Amino acid sequence: MPNLMQEHPGWLPSAAGFTRVMRSGATTWYLAWDTASGALDLSPAAATKPTSPRPVASVVDPNSLPELFGTLGKVLASAGPVMRVRNCDLWDAIGTAINRQVVTVSQARTTHQRFCIAYGEQVLTPAGVMFLFPTAERVTQLSDDDFDGLGMKFKRPILRAAAVAYLENADKWAQLEPGDLVDALRGVYRIGPWTAGAAVADWSNDFALYPYYDMAVRHYARTTAPGHDWPDTDAAFGRLWRDGAGDHLSALTLLTLAQGGARATSEPRPPT
Template sequence: MPNLMQEHPGWVTTPTGYTRVMRSGSTTWHLTWDSSTGDLDVSPADAPALADPRPVVDVVDPGTAAELFGPLGQALAASGPVARVRNCDLWDAIGTAINRQVVTVTQARTTHQRFCIAYGEQVLTPAGVMYLFPSAERVAALADEDFDGLGMKFKRPMLRAAADAYLANSKVWAELPPAELVTALRGVYRIGPWTAGAAVADWSNDFTQYPYYDMAVRHWARTAAPSLDWPNNDAEFGPLWLAGAGEHLSALTLLTLAQGGARATSEP
């Protein structure tokens, strides 16, 4: 039975597992994960549009990375497969990545939830009331005090610029391959390589685009395989990780991040 990766702050704990709502085009989906069985139920929270894709879950088998970095591969294999739901909503992925800039996981989760409750669409589900990430249209129309009242003054210009860029380019962006989408996002005001890569990985589940050199990957690699001499900085860790992972870069990065727990929210 796979573990569910829940680094996205939209996941909420329930008595039997975890739940989340997700926008896909004009359709809203309610996802429920049963921790005892590993089953994922995906149900429309409203009348689904035929053209809107259902959320997709990818299961990553650690066997693909079991031979990499010796003790690390062994630790990943022992942890078992990891399931991760692709984010159907590219705007949500971009906004969430911006919100995660330069803050801890706990701070990002708190801010995300406050922002969604304040300005996101309310969704009624069997698990109770939940909230979507505020739409790009809503974010673009918010006043300064709307951001500042939630402690988001620093994120205000970035979210506004991203919302304007998304509204102008969303159809083109949605058709781009992951690597080209990273490049396109980096053209938006104050979206750097980390934010662009994290957003595209969330949206595509292609973790070759994730900033694999970052502190979170380094921390969980070191935690899972402390006997290895891991570099302490991006410049040295990145090339080592890339060379060692080879064609399994996406799987190795995702599985290592999942070492942060089923929710992958523990602080590095």
């Protein structure tokens, strides 16, 4: 039975496990994960025929990995396979990655939920009312006070610039290969390599594009395999990780990040 990767702040705890709402084109989907059975239920949030594809859930099996970095591979294998639902909504992925800049995971979750409740679309689900991430159009309409009242003054200009860029380029960006999309996002004001890579990994489920040199991967690698001699710098760790993982870079990065579960509150803050 796989574990659910819950690093996206849209996942919320429920009586049975976790729930989430997600846009896929013109359709909003309700996702419900049952912890006891390991079952993921996906259904349109509104009582209408869905017009957009269902969200895709991929399972990564750590047993397919070769032995890597001493005990790391063995510990990941013992933890079992991990299911991750690809984020169908590119704007949500971009906005979520921006919100994640220079704060801890717990801080980002709190801000994300407050932002969604304040300005996102309400969705009625079997778990009650839930909220989507505010659309790009809505973000361009928000005042300085709207942002500042939620403690988002630092994120205000970045989210505005990204919203304008998304509205201008959404169709073109959706046709790009994931690696090219990372490059395109880096052309947006104050979106650096961390934010661009994290957003595209969320949207594509290709975690070879995630900034695997970052403090999060290093933190969970160290805590999972503390006996290994891990480099201290971004560059040295990144080279070791990339070269050691080889063709398994996406799977290894995803499985290592999944060690944080829904908690991940001790993770250091990422850059932009």
